[in-house]
Amino acid sequence: MVKMKLVKWVPLVVAVVLFVSMFHESSALFTPVDNYLIACGSSQSVTFLGRTYIPDSVQSSMALKTQGNSIIVTSNSSVPFPVYQSARIFPSTASYKFDINQQGRHWVRLYFYPLPKSGQNLTSASITVITENFVLLNNFTFKNYNGSYLFKEFAVNVTSDNLILTFIPSNNSVAFVNAIEVVSIPDELIPDQALAVSPSAPFSGLSEHALETVYRLNMGGPLLTPQNDTLGRTWENDAKYLHVNGSAVNYSVSPADIRYKSAVTPEVAPNWVYATAETMGDSNVPNGNFNITWVFPVDPNFTYFIRTHFCDIVSKSLNSLVFNVYINSDIAFPSMDLSSLTSDLSVPYYKDFVSNASSNSNTLTISVGPDSEADIPDAIMNGLEIMKVSNEARSLDGFLPVEILRPVSPSTKSKIGIIIGSIAGALAAVALVGLCCCCLVSQRSKTAHQGHTWLPLPLYGNSLTMTKMSTTSQKSGTASCISLTSSNLGRFFTFQEIMDATNKFDESLLLGVGGFGRVYKGTLEDGTKVAVKRGNPRSEQGLAEFRTEIEMLSKLRHRHLVSLIGYCDERSEMILVYEYMANGPLRSHLYGTDLPSLSWKQRLEICIGAARGLHYLHTGAAQSIIHRDVKTTNILLDENFVAKVADFGLSKTGPALDQTHVSTAVKGSFGYLDPEYFRRQQLTEKSDVYSFGVVLMEVLCTRPALNPVLPREQVNIAEWAMSWQKKGMLDQIMDSNLAGKVNPASLKKFGETAEKCLAEHGVDRPSMGDVLWNLEYALQLEETSSALMEPEDNSTNHIPGIPLTPLEPFDNSVSMVDGVNSGTDDDAEDAATSAVFSQLVNPRGR
Incomplete structure (x- = not known):
């Protein structure tokens, strides 16, 4: 085995010799029928x-x-x-x-x-x-x-x-x-299912899509041509995609040492792919526990199928190589122990994922890094394939469907002419009958139009708002549809109304794309701006989110929750219509864009608004509701920068009075997941509190919750920020734009609040009510520190306007939006909270 520094390209002559030596080993194993x-x-x-x-x-x-x-x-x-x-x-x-x-x-x-x-x-x-x-x-x-x-x-x-x-x-x-x-291609080469990333969940239906190869890499090895691949594929060297050139070291063994077992065959990848690898090198950082990261430019309007290839050719014994696999800022495969997966060394293994581009950029990043529990801090990758997945229009290039691009032949045009001529007479024959019906139809249409006003969303819906039909997935072609017949679920929109509002889903109105589907800006007939979230009908997960979103939001009305206006389930579509949030997600105002930096007071007011929304979810309904996906992309800002919590597709009804938790599968976003929930699959309101603690640190430090490119101790913001908080040095890692502009007492209270939220065990975390109380106190400390303090304003919507930039198109938690702000029943609650808070005498808060 030879270990080589990644210094220069393997000479072409050497590569040719290697190809010849491999040819007899890896060719002719698969004979295509076509x-x-x-x-x-x-x-x-x-x-x-x-x-x-x-x-x-x-x-x-x-x-x-x-x-x-x-x-x-x-x-x-x-x-x-x-x-x-x-x-x-x-x-x-x-x-x-x-x-x-x-x-x-x-x-x-x-x-x-x-x-x-x-x-x-x-x-x-x-x-x-x-x-x-x-x-x-x-x-x-x-x-x-x-x-x-x-x-x-x-x-x-x-x-x-x-x-x-x-x-x-x-x-x-x-x-x-x-x-x-x-x-x-062998049937088993590309499966129907893969693992979706952020949130982690099974993804099915790949067989219904076409794929386009975008990248295919032989990590740490030479260019492989179709001569050396039984399926005629080309594998290029990975060097030019490395984020840090010195972060990886080539490692290779003889291709004859690779032992194919179980489902992995040379058709999955040639033995030379598994015989070479990139392992961890010297990245010039103080801590050796960094990640190897590859960065790939991609079209952010598409989803990508990602196949990662591994083979432990570096270990001397079993169970010594344990590492994490990251896609963008999410852990795609934690604590991967290759020898436990393959039961031996030098045995190939691969794992398939589905993901979008990283937030706020047109890139896809793949990383491997050592696990904290590993005996040896090392990581490995042998090969990588990235393939674009066809979109809803069944296209791999743009958004025009094949039916529109397919030309009409002259014979077809002739047949169309004959058909049109034939039916013209029939139309004339029924014209008189139609005329007789016009008056009746006109009268009924007028009545129906008058009755088609927006139905008020109830403050509390009942648990049976979904009919029996709504709980059944109905197939129509390849689409899944759901019928919602209850009248208390908001306005029912016809599909034509949705088409008119979005100018037939004009791509120039696209706000974002997420796991559920695409979100468009729309304008209703009365001029009201809305956000139209069009679900992917092929996704069973989308069907569940569609039901959950309607069921949850039909019960809830609060100033700090994004309002659901209505829905459409015509023509096998799953469409949700929300109020339009003009300033988009909180994350876009923290990092990744050119928007002006938020002041400390602005950040506190936004956090307070989000906390009020979550506090209402936990305590305001007949039974508590756990959001389960609290993060900065699910906190949206209206035109006045009032924060509202959005995206209830993963929400879950909380435990009953005689229960302490809800047992359920783990869902959410890595970096924000409550570790106790992750370990025990026991969900409580305190899981939202932990996620909100991550949000608080994100607001303070203006960096992602997970960033695998950073050194190991900095990857997870919760762990990293907590280590500084415990040293009382949180000011050393906060946003540089805030330096010298934050009252130390306010920052201290903010840090203490975040620290309590991020406690390892849920029982040690405060309630959202206590979090809200402490944030209000931190805001008061900030306001009283100003020598030019203005008269008290108990609302949270007086933040000055900031210019809006377009939302990033491929954020997994798509931003909805909002601009209609009428007074709601929680205004009194906000005023009461402020009134009580103003009587605080304990400087430590709660």
């Missing part, structure tokens, strides 16, 4: 990386159909690779039809290179490529591409006896392609 390698426009076969590409004019199991004449071009000049020596150009729509002998996943690989002297300006060609069910490329052009050639790899689930690839020129241009591959 194996089309097509050289488009070529007059002869082309050999590339050991594989032979057949001219598209002689392939008998494939048919080329064009609406006009295609153009064949070849080049005698130098090209990047032999596969790009020819191309077929399409001035009009054309398609390749492949006979499929085995249904299931297939690689669809496309090669593009704008050949010079082709008689066409291929660099400006605008190319759209679709299958019958998915959009693969949409208006791609080399004019906007930073590269001389393009290779695209997709994984498409073929469910019929043929696959049709359609090439559509657009913008009065042409389309072209140099080479095509359509190759079978």
Whole structure:
């Protein structure tokens, strides 16, 4: 075994020797049933990386159909690779039809290179490529591409006896392609399920999506070409994606040492991927317990399938290598002990996840770092694959569905004309009958319109507001729908009303994307601004959140809770309509944006507002409600910077009077999870208190709850901030913008409150009422310290306005929004709280 510093690239000559040595070990293990390698426009076969590409004019199991004449071009000049020596150009729509002998996943690989002297300006060609069910490329052009050639790899689930690839020129241009591959994939390679991250939960339905390979890395090893992969894949070295170059050290063994067992086969990844790895190196930090982090630019509008490959080739004995796997700032796999998972050393293992881009950026970060309980502080990764998942429009490039992009053939147009002519007479025949009904319909419509006013949301709904129908998932195609017939669940919106409010879900109105679905800004017919949360109908988790959100918010009305206006469950849709929160999530005002820094007083007032909302959840309803996902992205700010708690999809009714807790599966966001709840799966109101304690530290320090890029002792803000709080030095880590601007007594009370919230055991934490009391006291200490103190104002909505910037599009807890603020029944409660608080005489508070 050889340990090498990551200093320079492995010479190409050495790599070629390695490839030759591996070829006999890893090739020919899988023979695809369908194996089309097509050289488009070529007059002869082309050999590339050991594989032979057949001219598209002689392939008998494939048919080329064009609406006009295609153009064949070849080049005698130098090209990047032999596969790009020819191309077929399409001035009009054309398609390749492949006979499929085995249904299931297939690689669809496309090669593009704008050949010079082709008689066409291929660099400006605008190319759209679709299958019958998915959009693969949409208006791609080399004019906007930073590269001389393009290779695209997709994984498409073929469910019929043929696959049709359609090439559509657009913008009065042409389309072209140099080479095509359509190759079978083993059924077990890409499963239907993976583990979703933040919150951690099973994700199913991958078989209904197309995937596009974005990154495929061989950690610590050389470039692997299709010659050395039984599935024809390319694996690149990971060096250029490392966040800190010195953080990783290459480690390698002989590929012959890798022992495939159980479900892991060479088709999952070649043995050379598992025979090389990145392990922890010297990151120039005082503490060795740092993380190795890779950063990948991604399109934030899509979800990503992530496969991590591991093989313990560094340990001398079992159970000595234990580490954590992070995706963005979330722990995706805690305390991974490879030897316990594989029962041996040098045995491959992989784990699949589904995640969005990191908050406030267009990147996806993958990290590994040592676990605190590990004997040896080390971590390892051998390989990584990141694949884009098709969106709700079944597209991998943009948001136009395949039905819109698919051209209408002349024969179809002719049939449409005949159909229209045929039904014209029938329409004329029934016109008279329709005229007779107009008056009656008009009268009924007017009455219905008058009766379709907003239904008031009750202060307390009953537990049977969902009908029996609402508890059943109903299938309509691939969508899950839910019927809600109770009249006390707010206004019922028709789908057409939702379409009108959002301008047909205009992407320019997109506020954010989360696990439940996409959120759009909308305007109702009376001019009211709303936030429209459109659920993903394929998600069973989304169905549960849809029900929970309506059930919870129909019972609750409070100034510091985001209000639910209504819902829509037409056409198998799950849509929630909220008040519009103009200033978005609290997190965007703390870090990750260019918004002005909040003052200490502003932060206290926002925390007090959120605490009031949570206190009402715990005590204001007939039975307490535990939010279960308290974090800075679920605390939203209206146009007056009044804080409101949002996102009740994970909320749970609290324990009855004769119970101490609710036993339930762990849900929430890593970094904010109550450790006692995580260990025992026993949920109490004190779980929300712990999460709120993390929020308090986040507000003070303006950094994420988890940041795996930082040294080990700083990754978790709760642990890190608590160590400084116990030393009485919280001022050393607070936001630098607050330096010299915070009353020490106010900061001390704030730190003590956060420390109590973050107590290890729930019984040692205060109630939300006590937290609210102490925060009010911290605010009073801050106000009384000012020499120019203004007259007392007992409200929390006098924060001056701050310019709004667009919400980050891929936050897992999507921001809803709000601008309608009428007086509610809790105003008296707020006034009473302030009145009682003003009588405090104990300087320590509670």
